[in-house]
Amino acid sequence: MSGIRYVLYLVLLLTAPLAVADEREAINRAVDAFHKAAADSDYDAYVALMTEEVVFLGTDGSERWQGEAFREFVRPRFESGKGWEYLPLSRNIDLTGNGAVAWFDEALQNESLGHCRGSGMLLRQDGNWRIAQYNLSVPIPNDLVDAVVVQISEFESGATSPEAPGETGASAKESGDSSSGCSRRRHKTNRKAGC
Numbered sequence: 001m002s003g004i005r006y007v008l009y010l011v012l013l014l015t016a017p018l019a020v021a022d023e024r025e026a027i028n029r030a031v032d033a034f035h036k037a038a039a040d041s042d043y044d045a046y047v048a049l050m051t052e053e054v055v056f057l058g059t060d061g062s063e064r065w066q067g068e069a070f071r072e073f074v075r076p077r078f079e080s081g082k083g084w085e086y087l088p089l090s091r092n093i094d095l096t097g098n099g100a101v102a103w104f105d106e107a108l109q110n111e112s113l114g115h116c117r118g119s120g121m122l123l124r125q126d127g128n129w130r131i132a133q134y135n136l137s138v139p140i141p142n143d144l145v146d147a148v149v150v151q152i153s154e155f156e157s158g159a160t161s162p163e164a165p166g167e168t169g170a171s172a173k174e175s176g177d178s179s180s181g182c183s184r185r186r187h188k189t190n191r192k193a194g195c
Contacts, residue, residue: 024093027102027122030129032088041083043075050131051123057135059113086110086118086136100124113138 037046053067091106105119120134
């Protein structure tokens with residue numbers, strides 16, 4: 001290897017980790033700004049941090065929005081000042097070899113849901129990182145999974161209905177539309193899910 005090639009190889013070898021660290025910091029800033037815009041109900045900032053065809057998956061299995069459908073869901077909530085606040089506790093970030101795609105997972109804290117997990121994918125577009133997919137979930141401890149699976153199965157079969165805190169089964173059913181099978185409500189919108 002010639003002297004010049006060797007020097008260039010060393011420069012690339014030594015600067016590559018710095019470039020990856022810079023990209024991770026840029027990704028952290030983008031995801032933090034995404035959460036801040038949601039907490040501030042800042043529609044324009046929120047939308048600017050997403051790709052045109054973003055996919056957002058909520059905690060309910062029926063909550064999948066893409067592109068304009070997600071923007072239409074967000075707009076009235078943010079206009080009324082009812083955004084949502086998820087505080088990042090930790091985050092892991094990985095990048096593809098060419099640095100054009102990144103994916104992450106993060107631990108979050110939310111006032112009503114407690115400990116949550118977010119994961120997603122970002123694309124580098126026009127020199128900026130934009131969220132292409134975000135998936136919000138509520139992790140279930142392994143010791144509780146079997147009981148939760150049974151509750152979900154019973155709920156989906158119509159054997160039980162969810163109860164609001166302090167409500168008995170009878171009063172919870174009266175508050176929902178049990179005739180249509182749509183008694184559950186989304187925590188973010190208080191609209192009936194799947195209705």
